[in-house]
Amino acid sequence: MDVPSVSGDEHRDDDGDKIVTMVDVLNEETELEEHANAVLGGADDKICTYSKGYVTRQPLYACATCNPPSAGNLAGVCLACSYRCHEGHDLVELYTKRNFRCDCGNSLFPNNKCNLEYDKDPVNENNEYNHNFKGLYCTCKRPYPDPDDHVEDEMIQCVICEDWFHKRHLELGDAKSTNFEEVICLECMKKHPFFWKYSAICQKQAQKESGEEPVNVTTNEDCGDSKGEQGNENKKEKQEDVCSLKEVKNEEVGTGSTCWPEGWRKNLCRCGKCLKMYEEKKLSFLLNEMDTVQYYEKKNQENAKESQYEKGLKALSSLDRVKQVEAIEGYQQMQTELIGYLQKFAENKKVVRQEDIWEFFEQIRARKKQKVEVPHFCR
Secondary structure, eight states, X not given: OOOOOSSSSOEEOTTOOEEOOHHHHXXXXXXXXXXXXXXXXXXXXXXXXXXXXXXXXXXXXXXXXXXXXXGOOOOOBOHHHHHHTSXXXXXXXXXXXXXXXXXXXXXXXXXXXXXXXXXXXXXXTTOOOOGGGXXXXXXXXXXXXXXXXXXXXXXXXXXXXXXXXXXXXXXXXXXXXSXXXXXXXXXXXXXXXTHHHHHHHHHHHHHHHHTSSXXXXXXXXXXXXXXXXXXXXXXXXXXXXXXXXXXXXXXXXXXXXXXXXXXXXXXXXXXXXXXHHHHHXXXXXXXXXXXXXXXXXXHHHHTOXXXXXXXXHHHHHTSOHHHHHHHHHHHHHHHHHHHHXXXXXXXXXXXXXXXXHHHXXXXXXXXXXXXXXXXXXXX
């Protein structure tokens, strides 16, 4: 039961339910605000993204009202269309997807026209869909949150297929490290076994850095190092023609999913043969720095709008000195009164309900109204 309490220590009510402190509530609000900025900060809630084409990365939603799972139509809409065209509908939040063009109003929505973009192609042929668009995730093919699953577990997105997986279903094996940036799921590792060579390189490099054992994987250069900064133009051209993976000893194909450290994509070979392979397998996005969720979220957070706390400070700084002092004194008085009000609940081991908080602020408003109203005998 998530309700505010006075003390910073963990309390439980008579029924044994955890009582969340006021600090917990404020911290959670800040965390949710930061998460929203990271995911939605770069999206426009008024303009459909269709005219931008296949956007490198954007937040998407599936509409179960327009396209129920039984209908078999997989489609996604942008943030603006989720507000302007599907308000009140049963929407499935898909987090972010890559290289996707908004489907709202096309042939996948025969009974719902787009209110923001009227001239759209019947189908976006380059869009890719998975069972997330049905509200299902992981190898267990269950919704999230799952009302029948009471096991606390982290959900992790595969960087290749962009499906979401319960960590316990990823079959990570000996990959115990929590210091990783991206994950490739077991099915994508089966589909693209060449990743096992890069996995071996990353593991050996990590072992070398930790001093566990020497690196036995031999490579011509760091994969993809075609900058040519240490040689002339001829050397640069030669590096671009040489496949780095040819110099890697044959590594045994493993099983399960794999974890990848920060910057692992820079190790991908850029020779002509590998570039062609990426294109054929639709993996060229791996070479684009702007494709990563980390890049997307960092950029959005840097451009994030002001938080509620920052807005409060800005409003306070806009006041003259006298009003600033009055505002601070008013806040401190309210804080003191609120602590005293909540202290009674703590002493009696009572849970603070939402109604109790509303009652407190109603009392504050009533007193304020009495102060500003002119007495009837002065009129």
